[in-house]
Amino acid sequence: MQHSKTQDTLVGLFVATGIAALFYMALQVSNLGTYSSNDSYTVTARFQNSGGLKVKSPVSVAGVRIGRVSSITLDKASHEAVVQMRIESQYDNLPEDSGASIYTAGLLGEQYISIDPGASDDYLKDKSQIDITSSAIVLEEMIGKFMMNKAEGK
Amino acid sequence: MLEFLESLGKITRHSFAKLGRATFFLLHALTGMREILPRPNLLIKQLYSIGVLSFLIITISGLFVGMVLGLQGFNILSDFGAEESLGVMVAASLVRELGPVVSALLFAGRAGSALTAEIGLMKATEQLSGMEMMAVDPINRIISPRFLAGFLSMPLLAALFSAIGVMGGHLVGVGMLGVDDGAFWAQMQANIDFREDIVNGIIKSVVFGFVVSWIALFEGYDAIPTSEGVSRATTRTVVNSAFSVLGLDFILTALMFGDI
Amino acid sequence: MPNSESATNHIVSVKNLSFSRGSRKIFDDISLDIQRGKVTAIMGPSGTGKTTLLKLIGGQLYPDAGEIWVDDQNVHRLKTRDLYSLRKRMGMLFQSGALLTDMNVYDNVAFPLREHTHLPESMIRTLVLMKLHAVGLRGARHLMPNELSGGMARRVALARAIALDPMMIMYDEPFTGQDPISMGALVHLIKSLNTTLRLTSIIVSHDVQETAAIADYIYVLSDGKIVGHGTPTQLAQSDSAWVQQFMNGDADGPVHFHYPARDYLDDLLTSRHS
Numbered sequence: 054m055q056h057s058k059t060q061d062t063l064v065g066l067f068v069a070t071g072i073a074a075l076f077y078m079a080l081q082v083s084n085l086g087t088y089s090s091n092d093s094y095t096v097t098a099r100f101q102n103s104g105g106l107k108v109k110s111p112v113s114v115a116g117v118r119i120g121r122v123s124s125i126t127l128d129k130a131s132h133e134a135v136v137q138m139r140i141e142s143q144y145d146n147l148p149e150d151s152g153a154s155i156y157t158a159g160l161l162g163e164q165y166i167s168i169d170p171g172a173s174d175d176y177l178k179d180k181s182q183i184d185i186t187s188s189a190i191v192l193e194e195m196i197g198k199f200m201m202n203k204a205e206g207k
Numbered sequence: 208m209l210e211f212l213e214s215l216g217k218i219t220r221h222s223f224a225k226l227g228r229a230t231f232f233l234l235h236a237l238t239g240m241r242e243i244l245p246r247p248n249l250l251i252k253q254l255y256s257i258g259v260l261s262f263l264i265i266t267i268s269g270l271f272v273g274m275v276l277g278l279q280g281f282n283i284l285s286d287f288g289a290e291e292s293l294g295v296m297v298a299a300s301l302v303r304e305l306g307p308v309v310s311a312l313l314f315a316g317r318a319g320s321a322l323t324a325e326i327g328l329m330k331a332t333e334q335l336s337g338m339e340m341m342a343v344d345p346i347n348r349i350i351s352p353r354f355l356a357g358f359l360s361m362p363l364l365a366a367l368f369s370a371i372g373v374m375g376g377h378l379v380g381v382g383m384l385g386v387d388d389g390a391f392w393a394q395m396q397a398n399i400d401f402r403e404d405i406v407n408g409i410i411k412s413v414v415f416g417f418v419v420s421w422i423a424l425f426e427g428y429d430a431i432p433t434s435e436g437v438s439r440a441t442t443r444t445v446v447n448s449a450f451s452v453l454g455l456d457f458i459l460t461a462l463m464f465g466d467i
Numbered sequence: 468m469p470n471s472e473s474a475t476n477h478i479v480s481v482k483n484l485s486f487s488r489g490s491r492k493i494f495d496d497i498s499l500d501i502q503r504g505k506v507t508a509i510m511g512p513s514g515t516g517k518t519t520l521l522k523l524i525g526g527q528l529y530p531d532a533g534e535i536w537v538d539d540q541n542v543h544r545l546k547t548r549d550l551y552s553l554r555k556r557m558g559m560l561f562q563s564g565a566l567l568t569d570m571n572v573y574d575n576v577a578f579p580l581r582e583h584t585h586l587p588e589s590m591i592r593t594l595v596l597m598k599l600h601a602v603g604l605r606g607a608r609h610l611m612p613n614e615l616s617g618g619m620a621r622r623v624a625l626a627r628a629i630a631l632d633p634m635m636i637m638y639d640e641p642f643t644g645q646d647p648i649s650m651g652a653l654v655h656l657i658k659s660l661n662t663t664l665r666l667t668s669i670i671v672s673h674d675v676q677e678t679a680a681i682a683d684y685i686y687v688l689s690d691g692k693i694v695g696h697g698t699p700t701q702l703a704q705s706d707s708a709w710v711q712q713f714m715n716g717d718a719d720g721p722v723h724f725h726y727p728a729r730d731y732l733d734d735l736l737t738s739r740h741s
Contacts, residue, residue, distance in 0.1 A: 060255045067259045071363025074370035075409070081392070082298050082373055083401040111397065118397065329568075337565030340525050341579045341627075342554040348582075 361416020
């Protein structure tokens with residue numbers, strides 16, 4: 054069978070560009086370049102209302118993403134939302150008295166957890182809990198309150 | 208009524224017989240892989256005619272699909288003031304759906320039909336029979352390398368399609384419509400997950416590559432060895448591949464992304 | 468016949484073979500023997516399943532009943548591996564030549580050698596050129612199959628069939644559609660290869676003159692039965708009307724010119740379309 058060098062070269066080129074495209078997808082398009090799932094620790098926080106928070110919603114400090122929400126469950130006794138989040142181990146110096154709030158990115162954007170670092174010298178560890186939390190702001194509730202205030206003020 | 212039932216029974220019987228032949232064919236082709244591995248030349252030749260020759264149509268289509276997504280996405284997203292999400296929209300549609308699906312459809316049209324016609328004609332001109340009489344198993348020698356090449360090419364082609372598509376979307380969105388470059392990539396990277404999106408997309412394209420190659424090669428091998436038979440088999444390859452790809456896409460999407 | 472005789476003299480023995488396609492019976496309990504070292508022809512009108520017989524001998528089709536023995540092995544009882552090693556010793560020349568269209572003449576002839584032997588490329592080259600020289604096409608080695616005429620393609624296929632030095636060659640309609648010159652070349656080639664390579668040849672054909680010229684023994688098939696057999700001279704003197712019609716190529720005889728139909732005049736006078 055005749056096999057020409059050009060053919061070999063073109064096949065090599067094809068395989069190389071294909072693999073390059075896979076790497077491009079992994080590193081440039083997806084989050085693989087910025088996160089590794091293995092090295093992380095879990096902390097929990099309890100919220101009155103978790104609003105539109107979802108599993109995989111981002112967790113950030115000062116606008117920098119440091120982890121993701123890994124589960125949202127309801128505590129049957131207190132009727133609070135228990136949110137677990139995985140935080141990358143490289144951010145292992147979050148003070149113990151940090152606060153967690155649920156914010157919305159823009160008016161219609163998705164909700165995320167923002168952590169405000171406290172002042173303690175002890176740091177959050179695996180399975181520790183954030184005590185200071187503020188719930189999601191539910192837009193309808195806010196508009197409702199605003200209307201009520203207006204009506205009362207008149 | 209009785210005639211209707213009779214013909215229904217006949218169709219069922221024929222479909223099952225064909226499915227049975229296709230399954231044995233597949234098993235035979237898979238066991239034939241053993242003989243391909245020590246002879247990479249056979250594979251290289253098929254990678255050339257299946258992969259390399261599909262390269263151009265895949266990249267050009269990917270570029271245009273990405274550019275159209277950029278345009279359409281911008282029009283819709285700008286109504287909500289969310290142009291920054293253009294990157295996510297383009298990348299998610301490409302990586303999850305359009306990359307694997309459209310490249311599989313193009314692959315069926317470009318490489319699949321060519322494979323069916325090639326195998327069908329080899330059958331019609333007694334080349335397969337001749338090989339058998341030369342004590343060379345035609346499935347091992349002819350089908351297996353083509354099967355392996357189709358199976359390997361498809362994910363690479365789908366990845367190329369998506370990558371070029373993202374670049375096309377970037378070209379239109381950032382280059383022509385003025386979306387912020389940083390926001391385009393940042394939103395994309397924040398929302399496209401490697402495991403959930405990219406790997407699932409690759410799994411889809413692997414499945415499609417397997418199915419399209421199987422259909423194309425089997426239709427050729429099972430074709431009636433006349434010019435009409437081969438032309439019908441070629442049509443069946445394109446039609447059946449399209450149905451299978453779209454149907455399987457729904458099933459895979461439901462399994463991967465849906466909560467059904 | 469005693470078994471010892473078949474071991475020495477008969478390379479192929481077909482015993483009580485029946486084969487049908489759908490409801491059509493192609494062979495109905497036929498038996499024939501093919502002598503080692505001879506040119507045996509199997510003749511009959513088109514559509515009598517002569518090609519099918521070769522495929523049965525090669526083990527590509529399975530009979531409904533009966534047995535086929537090739538070189539003292541029951542073809543349809545062999546395991547795939549043994550059948551394949553038997554096939555290496557049987558060459559077959561297809562009607563179309565069946566050359567692999569994506570390879571040139573040289574690679575086509577080298578194909579069986581490369582598939583079945585581990586000879587070095589230099590020795591393969593020598594063998595290929597020898598085989599091509601034997602069919603007179605050493606100069607055409609760089610041509611692709613689509614650049615060959617029908618007769619040349621058949622000669623290349625013949626070179627390929629003898630590449631592994633088989634014990635027998637089966638020719639499927641070797642003379643069909645050939646111009647007189649390539650027909651003459653093929654007739655000469657088949658005869659001389661049979662003598663020089665000490666082959667056994669089985670020719671399936673309906674070209675009476677050419678086949679009778681080189682065959683040592685002829686079987687005539689019709690409607691799934693053997694209607695006559697013997698040496699060409701014996702057949703020429705056969706008293707069977709059918710054999711006479713076939714050997715002489717008469718238009719009408721026991722086999723009628725017209726496909727069975729109702730009365731001609733009757734048919735013409737009927738106005739209804741049927």
